[in-house]
Amino acid sequence: MKWKKEQVVILCGGEGTRLREETEFKPKALVEIGGRPILWHLMRIYYRWGYRRFVLCLGYKGEMIKDYFLNYQWYDQDFTLKLKSDQKTIHGKKDAIEDWEITFVETGARTQTGGRLFRAKEYVEGERFLFNYCDGLSDIDLDKLVAHHAKMGKLATLTGFHPRSRYGEVAVDARGIVTHFQEKPMMSSLTSGGFFVMNRDVFDYLDPECILETGPMDKMSKARELALYQHDGFWFSMDTYKEAMTLNELWASGAAPWKVW
Numbered sequence: 001m002k003w004k005k006e007q008v009v010i011l012c013g014g015e016g017t018r019l020r021e022e023t024e025f026k027p028k029a030l031v032e033i034g035g036r037p038i039l040w041h042l043m044r045i046y047y048r049w050g051y052r053r054f055v056l057c058l059g060y061k062g063e064m065i066k067d068y069f070l071n072y073q074w075y076d077q078d079f080t081l082k083l084k085s086d087q088k089t090i091h092g093k094k095d096a097i098e099d100w101e102i103t104f105v106e107t108g109a110r111t112q113t114g115g116r117l118f119r120a121k122e123y124v125e126g127e128r129f130l131f132n133y134c135d136g137l138s139d140i141d142l143d144k145l146v147a148h149h150a151k152m153g154k155l156a157t158l159t160g161f162h163p164r165s166r167y168g169e170v171a172v173d174a175r176g177i178v179t180h181f182q183e184k185p186m187m188s189s190l191t192s193g194g195f196f197v198m199n200r201d202v203f204d205y206l207d208p209e210c211i212l213e214t215g216p217m218d219k220m221s222k223a224r225e226l227a228l229y230q231h232d233g234f235w236f237s238m239d240t241y242k243e244a245m246t247l248n249e250l251w252a253s254g255a256a257p258w259k260v261w
Helices: 017-023 038-048 062-070 072-076 113-119 142-152 200-205 215-222 241-252
Strands: 008-012 053-058 078-082 087-091 101-106 128-132 136-138 156-161 169-172 178-182 196-199 226-231 235-237
Touching (some): 008 113, 017 241, 053 062, 062 072, 142 226, 200 215, 215 226, 235 241
Parallel strands (some): 008 053, 008 128, 053 101
Antiparallel strands (some): 078 087
């Protein structure tokens, strides 16, 4: 595979307060789907499309994310350890370990989304990078997303997804008889679900304390510097314990739509 030069910046600093069953003792990025952190699944999506250089913006319990990757090959592989000499020998194929380059950036325990990205500025190279949150998985075609961004010629491109309603949908006739019922249907409206492409000049809109989704994105939209890429396929955001269980059920079924690798 020909590796792409652009970096992928991922926000990994939130507490995940609506996922307290899991995040009381670990960061949201390490909540497991099928025995692997959701962060791993997200990185594997990018890896499938040729991206291997990551910048992780850490915050809440960020040391646990560092520990996961520092010990990644030992967690993931069979190995022999000679205690006295501290010699370790991995059993298995070394090429089974992803060829990832990861920069870990401490961006503060309480920092807002835009502030986290701003504080990673010195580690972001080149004129373009990809950017995402750490709670949404998709079967998105990243080549098409990046091509759309280049075609539009704007500072940033966000991906619009069709979210699923958290409630069932009911329709009735004039007599009050239910004519249609659908559990958690796909909505026709679009929501911003991450999977951004950004030019470096986007940092001019940021500061150490800003919330990306309010000030900066609002200013870019008013300046007509924010483009939309619409993805009509799968996207699912993990904000609650129930949603984490849904992703685990999809993975266990062997038909996880985001598993594009």
